[in-house]
Structures are given as C-alpha cells and as structure tokens.
Amino acid sequence: MPVIEGVVSDIPEPHLGPAKAAIEAVTDAVNKQDDARAWGQAVVQTCKTLRGAIGAGGVTLDEAPDALLAELEDLATKLSTFEEAQGKAKALVLGWVPTFIYIADFPELSGHQNLAEYVKRRDDNQPETEAEKNFARLAKVAGFDPKEINSLQSDHEKRQTLLSRASALITQEMRRLWKDRRLTVRFYADGPHLDTLVYDENADYPVEVNLDERSRGFRWFFSFYVTFSADTQGGAASNAVLLLDEPGLYLHARSQEDLLSHFRSDYKNQIVYTTHSPFMIPPDTIEIVRTVNISDKGTEVTKDPSGDARTLFPLQAALGYNLSQTLFVGTANLVVEGVTDFWILSSVNDYLRESGKAPLVEKMVLTPAGGAGKVSYMTSLLASQELDVIVLLDDDKAGHDQRDELVKSKILRETSLLFTSAAFATPPAEADIEDVIDPTVYAELVKRTFAQELKGKTLNLNAKIPRIVKRYEEAFQAVGINFFKSRPAREFMIQMGKDPSKVLTAPSIERFERLIEEVNARYEKHKAAGRKPFQ
Structure with missing residues (x-):
C-alpha cells in the first residue's frame, strides 16, 4: 500500500513503529488465501488497527488514500457479513413460499363419536388421531362445542337446541353445494354418543342413515367440505396451496361439476389438482388447464394441448360436452x-x-x-x-x-x-x-x-x-x-x-x-x- 506508506513516513516516533506494523498486517491480511468470510473479518480488523495507529501519530489521511482504505474496508465488511445477509435473504424468501397441503384420499370423518372419550383425551393432552382432528373440524364448521354438548347430557332441551342449530347450518351448506339431491343433515346425541345422520327428502320413504353408511362419493364430498372449510377459515390451510390428487373420483358427473363450482366459489386458496375426468375440466377457463405427458425423456407439463390420445381425451370430451350443451x-x-x-x-x-x-x-x-x-x-x-x-x-x-x-x-x-x-x-x-x-x-x-x-x-x-x-x-x-x-x-x-x-x-x-x-x-x-x- 505505497500511498499510505508515504503518509506513515511522516509519523513521528514513538508512533511510527506501530503504524508500519499495522500496514504490514493489512497487507498480509489482503494477500492471505482464506475463505471469504475469514478474509473479510481479518481485513476489517487490520484496517481498523491501521486507522488507529495513523490517528495516534497525529496524521490525517488525504482524500485519495482515505478513499482507497475506505473502499477496501467496505468490500471486506460485505464479505465478512455475507453469510449473515444470505441467511436473512433465505429466511425472507422462505417466508414468501406458501404452505402446500397434499391430499390423495378423502379425510377420515366418522358418523359416530364418543364425546366423553374425545373430551377426556383432549383434557389429558393426548395425541389426537386423524379422525379426532376431523371431528374437531366438523364441530368448528357446524358451530358447536363438543365439551359443552357432552356436559349437557342431563339438559336434553338445551342440548338439542344447540345441535338443531348446528344441523341447520350444515344442511344449508350441503344443499347449496350438493346438487345431486336434497339432503338433510342432523346431529343426534344419546348420552355420550353423537351421530351424524343424513336423509334424502326426495325419496319415497325417507330414512335417516348414518354418515358412515352413505355412498363413498357423498362421504368424500362431505368430508372434503368440512375439513377444508375448517382449515381455510383461519386454520392451517388458510393461505395454503391445495394439491389434490384426483378429487371427486367417487362422484358421478353432475356432482363433479358441483365440486368444481365449490372449488371456484368457496375458496380463496390456489387449488392445483390432477384429473382424468372431463367433468372436472372448466371449459370456460380452459387456459388454466395443463397437460402432463410422460415419455422416455421424462415428464413434461405444458399449457399447449399436446400429448397422446389418452392424455388429450378428457380435454376433448370436456370441450365436446360443453359444445353440445351450448349448441x-x-x-x-x-x-x-x-x-x-x-x-x-x-x-x-x-x-x-x-x-x-x-x-x-x-x-x-x-x-x-x-x-x-x-x-x-x-x-x-x-x-x-x-x-x-x-x-x-x-x-x-x-x-x-x-x-x-x-x-x-x-x-x-x-x-x-x-x-x-x-x-x-x-x-x-x-x-x-x-x-x-x-x-x-x-x-x-x-x-x-x-x-x-x-x-x-x-x-x-x-x-x-x-x-x-x-x-x-x-x-x-x-x-x-x-x-x-x-x-x-x-x-x-x-x-x-x-x-x-x-x-x-x-x-x-x-x-x-x-x-x-x-x-x-x-x-x-x-x-x-x-x-x-x-x-
């Protein structure tokens, strides 16, 4: 560093020796082969010592040497704090990445629930089973407190009033979403037991059937509605991207159209799903559809309608059905x-x-x-x-x-x-x-x-x-x-x-x-x- 050495020569004793030693330390630090962080820390520290030694000798650096030393210090500081800044940047980016929730099968939601056992397990802070978690979601969506319902076994009137209100709420939503037939959902409590009952009002002989005994398609639809309504309304999935594998697989065509309408109107979440059904393809927004082609070259996802006949068939069928319906x-x-x-x-x-x-x-x-x-x-x-x-x-x-x-x-x-x-x-x-x-x-x-x-x-x-x-x-x-x-x-x-x-x-x-x-x-x-x- 000849420019700074020329300045140091003007420093009187006894400060000249420490100043020269500081210059040598800076030179050694600069020339040392080390990782970026260690190099930066060493240069920052030796530059600090050099400035102290020059100041102790009563000498002020001119503009050119001061700018040179400042440039070196700035570079060294950036390198010494790079990992810390990188960590902050990584944390910031990770904070932008949404939560992804993957569902391959319909959630387990039982039509029978033992309230006493459920409340006791929660009070004892025991790990919840998947079925218990989904029952908690059902209670949240229906607007009742399982602990309160369990405690009202001797007050039948109040208990029934709360359950009737919850039944009406769920029934109203299911009638809005499930167009296949007009159904009524009723919660029935007997002692510590709570049953979820469903009956078809349009049947010649309407009979209440437990949720467990309904068709697999209806149970899938009901369970999906309950769990995701609970999770997306202030729950774990409120801002999540939902990844669904073949949703509505057990539903017939009209109910698949109802499910598609449910996706589009009731969720603010981004939903990405796979399907082979033409009734799960929205013909009015066909631009959001992507085809997946698997070949020897790997898997290709494209927005262009490309692929073999099997890949394109659902797309062709959806467009053909929509054309026939409108024409x-x-x-x-x-x-x-x-x-x-x-x-x-x-x-x-x-x-x-x-x-x-x-x-x-x-x-x-x-x-x-x-x-x-x-x-x-x-x-x-x-x-x-x-x-x-x-x-x-x-x-x-x-x-x-x-x-x-x-x-x-x-x-x-x-x-x-x-x-x-x-x-x-x-x-x-x-x-x-x-x-x-x-x-x-x-x-x-x-x-x-x-x-x-x-x-x-x-x-x-x-x-x-x-x-x-x-x-x-x-x-x-x-x-x-x-x-x-x-x-x-x-x-x-x-x-x-x-x-x-x-x-x-x-x-x-x-x-x-x-x-x-x-x-x-x-x-x-x-x-x-x-x-x-x-x-």
Whole structure:
C-alpha cells in the first residue's frame, strides 16, 4: 500500500513503529488465501488497527488514500457479513413460499363419536388421531362445542337446541353445494354418543342413515367440505396451496361439476389438482388447464394441448360436452328425431324470423336426438335436468312407439309431444318433416343432389306410399341406388340461405307456420303445467 506508506513516513516516533506494523498486517491480511468470510473479518480488523495507529501519530489521511482504505474496508465488511445477509435473504424468501397441503384420499370423518372419550383425551393432552382432528373440524364448521354438548347430557332441551342449530347450518351448506339431491343433515346425541345422520327428502320413504353408511362419493364430498372449510377459515390451510390428487373420483358427473363450482366459489386458496375426468375440466377457463405427458425423456407439463390420445381425451370430451350443451341444449328444447329435421326446421325458422313472421319461441333450441330410437333417451336426459322439453316426432309407427314410451314412462305429458302431421290442415296418415316441403321442390332437390347417380335412369314413384322419403327410397332401390335423405335436406338448407323463394312455396310456408304455431302452443301448455308432470 505505497500511498499510505508515504503518509506513515511522516509519523513521528514513538508512533511510527506501530503504524508500519499495522500496514504490514493489512497487507498480509489482503494477500492471505482464506475463505471469504475469514478474509473479510481479518481485513476489517487490520484496517481498523491501521486507522488507529495513523490517528495516534497525529496524521490525517488525504482524500485519495482515505478513499482507497475506505473502499477496501467496505468490500471486506460485505464479505465478512455475507453469510449473515444470505441467511436473512433465505429466511425472507422462505417466508414468501406458501404452505402446500397434499391430499390423495378423502379425510377420515366418522358418523359416530364418543364425546366423553374425545373430551377426556383432549383434557389429558393426548395425541389426537386423524379422525379426532376431523371431528374437531366438523364441530368448528357446524358451530358447536363438543365439551359443552357432552356436559349437557342431563339438559336434553338445551342440548338439542344447540345441535338443531348446528344441523341447520350444515344442511344449508350441503344443499347449496350438493346438487345431486336434497339432503338433510342432523346431529343426534344419546348420552355420550353423537351421530351424524343424513336423509334424502326426495325419496319415497325417507330414512335417516348414518354418515358412515352413505355412498363413498357423498362421504368424500362431505368430508372434503368440512375439513377444508375448517382449515381455510383461519386454520392451517388458510393461505395454503391445495394439491389434490384426483378429487371427486367417487362422484358421478353432475356432482363433479358441483365440486368444481365449490372449488371456484368457496375458496380463496390456489387449488392445483390432477384429473382424468372431463367433468372436472372448466371449459370456460380452459387456459388454466395443463397437460402432463410422460415419455422416455421424462415428464413434461405444458399449457399447449399436446400429448397422446389418452392424455388429450378428457380435454376433448370436456370441450365436446360443453359444445353440445351450448349448441343443441337450452332452457327450452324442441327435440327432433334427426339432423335432417334440424337442418330443415332451423333454416325455415330463421327465414320466418327474418321475414317478420312468427318463429319458434325465442329461447327454444332445436335438439336433434340422432334417430327415432334415441328420442326417449335424449328427452330423459334433458327432463332430468329440469329443462323444458317439447318433442316433435315423425308421424309413423316408430314415432308413435316413442310417444307411447315417453308417456308410459312418465317422462312427458302427452300434450308435450306432437307429430309432423300437425303441419297439415287435413293430417295425412303418415308424415315426415320432408312432407311439409312442396313435392315438386323436393323432387328438384333430389334430382340436383343425385344427378350423377341418376344419369340415364328413370324413377317411378309409388303415389300410394304416404311419405315422400319412403317413395324415393323404394324408387331408388328399384334402380339399384341407395337413397340418402340427408342430401336433399342439406341442399334445402343451403338454398334457404341463398334464395328461400326457390325452395319455399306459399303452401309449404303455410304448413311450416302451422307446425311452429302448434309447437309454441304445446310449449305454453307445458310451461303452465310445470316441469314435473306426474307429481
């Protein structure tokens, strides 16, 4: 340190010796190969001694040597306190890391509890079992004190009042969350014993059943609600990230949707869960979904929809289900047999609306069942969701069989079903939706869509066959060609979008208006009668 040595030479005896020794000590400390902390501590201490020796000699360092020594001291101080600062930084970062709670199976929550044993174990400060911890959570959520309930064995009235209040609280929450059926939860105390009972109000013979005897799916849902409601409301999980492995595995599809809604509306926690169920995938926020691909290269988690068919199937199924629910299902539904009925009726309905004529009621959605044999199945699905359903059937044997099945099964009233023959002022013996179209127009549609197959062939239609599609099926079969009614139906829909006057004659418009008027009338009758026609 030549700059400082020049200053030290001006120090008079007897202070010169200690000053030179201090400079040598600083030089040795600087040149010493040691770990950063020890090096910094040694340099800080020797620099302090050097400043003391220079000050004792009555010499003041000029700006340049003072700045040099100060820079060395600053560096040494930072190195000597690095581990301490690192520890503080680590503690600070760890404080930012949230608590993670992992759940692979539903919590153990028993429907039977011995209050006397439970209270005694807690008073004796004995370690709690997992079941006892979950019972404490149940008591917290329901708002009762197990010790107080146990002490009131001789005061039945007060005891029952407290338990009735707790029962009402849990019942209210379960009815809000569990949409599968309307359930009532009741706490029943007998001496030191407390039972959690559940019964279904919608059952023909409602019987109280202990929680332990309910379905595994309900017990999972109930236990999850209780434990996590307790833990996230000021408990251990109040700010935790919840990691759930296949939640709702024991629930059916509708209850899984209820669980998903519960996650989104009742928890402030971040919830990360794995699933293979399309009903646990939120289609309206699909961007939060991540796919997990396992290959020879390892496990890859990505927000891009990549992976093999098995990985993507739940995602595809969720989107497909959501599309079908929004495209073909509404609060009011007109179920038709097939897609050709859908094409023809929807295009005519759009035309009537745009022309200022009376269309189907505004909120009614056309729902194709995929064939006459699937009408009852589709109708049952929609009616079970308490949606308004009107059914339009072909007036043929299959249509009448479907009508009889729906009425006999008490799925719909007979007034909620009608046949396409309602389009005619004088109903024919049989009729499909294609019969509502003018026969000459339909003939032109067939000619245009089967031009290549019919080249050089002549069709002979049997006028005695009442339904036009059947007439063409027989005529096509006679010349060795298969007839597909989807072709003229699709062409009809296309022409309706381009120039409706080419395919809609005045008589056919009148018939379609009559049919739609009857559908709307049946809908109003259905609404007036209520959604549950046989109760």
